[in-house]
Amino acid sequence: MLPLLSRIALRPATASLKPWRSPRAGVALSCRALGTHPRKETMEPLNTGPGARDFIYSLHPSERSCLLRELHRFESIAIAQEKLEVEPPSSEQLRYVFFHNAFPFIGFGFLDNAIMIAAGTQIELSIGIVLGISTMAAAALGNLVSDLAGLGLAGYVEALCSRLGLSIPDLTPKQADMWQTRLSAHLGKAIGVTIGCLLGMFPLLFLSGDEEEAKLDKTN
Known part of the structure; x- marks a missing residue:
């Protein structure tokens, strides 16, 4: 120099x-x-x-x-050589990390639960009656359909979050590896998927007991 x-x-x-x-x-x-x-x-x-x-x-x-x-x-x-003294992430950065991880998992949880309930109900009322499978077996098949759909929809959820401005947080490698950042990311994922799964239960609002009665009548 x-x-x-x-x-x-x-x-x-x-x-x-x-x-x-x-x-x-x-x-x-x-x-x-x-x-x-x-x-x-x-x-x-x-x-x-x-x-x-x-x-x-x-x-x-x-x-x-x-x-x-x-x-x-x-x-x-x-x-x-780890000679740089890196300060812990600020509260604003941790909050950004939280929302960066929470919003995608809200979408994942919503789609996973909604597709599983809708697919499981249809499987139970169609294939379940023909093959005589149980409700839990129909729910497992509905979960299979939901997982397969999630493989294709994951990219769209991430792209939507990117359009909303949820880019990668500006952190140094050492800051991203700190326990504060990891805790904020895990909390964001856990709370996000919880909110998404609760919202994904909305198909239950459109289901009534008529389907169960129809299934019982057909099996009898």
Whole structure:
């Protein structure tokens, strides 16, 4: 990094400027820092947005590419060696993780229960009467139909959630592996599938005892 800054400070555009001698260090310094700012102009530090932006704009394309490559390399090494101090996810991030996992499972639970009840009822009233299978066997076959339908509908549920703006939370790898994030994700899935299954019981509102009486009459 230091050689890169040295090259920037000693560009040909600033070579004609008179050097300024520091009374303490006793070395000649350029009157123009980074080749862009006059000596009397106040400069923003690099740990601020404007300062970092001005520094990036002052670089040549090759220098920006080199700096970006070295920054990626540094971050990769730091993460691999676990030398970065990562803060736990904030409450807003945990809430986003919760809803990101809850909404898809609401759809999964809703479709699973609704299809199972509808398919199980139809199987019981048709195949169940012919073959004489029990109600539990019809429910198991209805669950089979629901699982098969879920294989094809899962992608549509995820696509719908993505259109609603539920993208992947912006977390670092270490933050995603923390217990707070895992707990929030599991709670979202559990509560989401519970709500979805309860909503998926709505076909029971359209079923009456007439079907059971018709089945008993046919079996007798």
